[in-house]
Structure formats: C-alpha cells, structure tokens
Amino acid sequence: MTSPVPGQPIKIVSYKHDKSFHRSWDRTLVLHASPNVIIGGNNRVRVTESDGRHWRTREPAICTFGRGQWFNSIAMLRRDGIYYYCNIGSPFNYKNGVLSYIDYDLDVKVFPDGSYIVLDKDEYTQHSRLMKYPEDVVRRVQQGVQQVIRWVEEQKGPFQPGFVERWYDRYVKLEKKDSPSR
Numbered sequence: 001m002t003s004p005v006p007g008q009p010i011k012i013v014s015y016k017h018d019k020s021f022h023r024s025w026d027r028t029l030v031l032h033a034s035p036n037v038i039i040g041g042n043n044r045v046r047v048t049e050s051d052g053r054h055w056r057t058r059e060p061a062i063c064t065f066g067r068g069q070w071f072n073s074i075a076m077l078r079r080d081g082i083y084y085y086c087n088i089g090s091p092f093n094y095k096n097g098v099l100s101y102i103d104y105d106l107d108v109k110v111f112p113d114g115s116y117i118v119l120d121k122d123e124y125t126q127h128s129r130l131m132k133y134p135e136d137v138v139r140r141v142q143q144g145v146q147q148v149i150r151w152v153e154e155q156k157g158p159f160q161p162g163f164v165e166r167w168y169d170r171y172v173k174l175e176k177k178d179s180p181s182r
Contacts, residue, residue, distance in 0.1 A: 003033040003094060007174050010040065012063070014089065014103040017131040022103050024048045028063055031170050038065045038092070038099065041171030062167045064158040065092045065099060070144030071108075072101065073157075075164040081112025082164050084152075088144045104133070104141045108148045110159070116152055118145060 004010050012025040025047055028040035043060040062075045072092065074085045086109075090102040105124035110116045128138065151157050158164065 003035075004030040004038065004097070004099075006030050006032060007177070008097075010094075011098045012040075013098055013100045014087070015100065017102055017104065017127065017133060017137070021050050023050065025057075028099075029171060029174055031062075031167050031174065036067055038094065039063065039167055040065075040099075041167060041175070043171075043175075060168060060171065062158070062164050062171065065101075066157070067091065069147070070104075070140045071148050073148075073159075075158060077164065077168060083112065084108075084110035084159070086110065086148045088141055088148070104137070104144075106141060106145055108145060108152075110148075110152050114152060114155075116149065 008030045009027045010030055012028055014022040014024070016022050025042065025045050027045050028042040030038065030040050032039040040063045041060065042057065042063070044056050044058070045061075047055050047057060049055075057076075060077045062077075063072065064075070065072045068091050070090065071086050071088050074087070076083045076085065085107060087101075088104050088106040088108070090104070092099050092101040094100075105120050105127050107119040108116055109119055124141070127133070133141070152159050155161060
C-alpha cells in the first residue's frame, strides 16, 4: 500500500459492508504518514452523505488512522474542549489520493472530561443482520470498541494529552503554506 506525503490533500471515503457509499470528506491535509499511522487535519470541510446531502464541518479536526486498526478517530477542537468521534470500521486502504474504509456503524463519542458513550447500537444490530456480517467481522468490531475504550482510559494514541494540539499546530502551518490565499 502506498502512502500519502505530509502536505498532500486527500479525500476520505467510507463505505458500508455491502460496498455501498456511506460518506465522504472532500479534503483532509496529510500531516503525517508512516508505516503505522496516517494523521490528517481539516476545517470546514465539505461532507457528502449517502443520500446526496452536503454539509460542512463546523470546527477544525485532527483525524487519526492506524494501520490494521478497526477504528479511526476524529478529534474536534471546540471552544469547550476536544471531542472525539471514533468510527468503528475496517482498517483503511489508501490509493490514488483516497483513504477508504468500511464503516461498521458503531461509534464511540469521547467528551473533554474523558467520559464516553457507545453510539448507534441499533443501527449496528440492524445492519449486522441485514448485511450478514461474518463472525470474524463481528469479533473485530467488538475488539475495536474495546480498544478505543481502553485507549481513552489509558490516554493512549490520539487520546494522550497534547496529541491533538501538537498536530493541530502542524495543520495550521501546513494549511497556510498550502493555501496562502485562504
């Protein structure tokens, strides 16, 4: 699998298990790419939903995709703190400027105080039956949820103090360099 390079804009696309389009984020600036992780940043990016609706994100975000991980995180920098939205999904693929993954419905929302909630359990149950998620996928999805919770509690990976702020500073510098007219 090839990797993007820092400063390169990429598109992020999620699909459902049946390969149908789920959602896309038009532009995320790559901040870091290594054999283990891709970290990106975006702000007021256009999002396209499966029903054709479009909207823009409201705040800057730092996105983290670990190779082989069954989740990714979007850290949203808001006035009252950093909120995380963690998508439980397949490990990502990257090809021709597009980072893609399969979204497996469950999400973990993490609040600035470190508390969290697992979202979309009904959607997961419905899609699991409808799309007949294989046993190994069900197991990996559950492991993904547990890994997010463990990392939040241990303040590991993107949840460690200072992680988001450090990458946001890098994003601001690269974004200014990439688009001086913005």
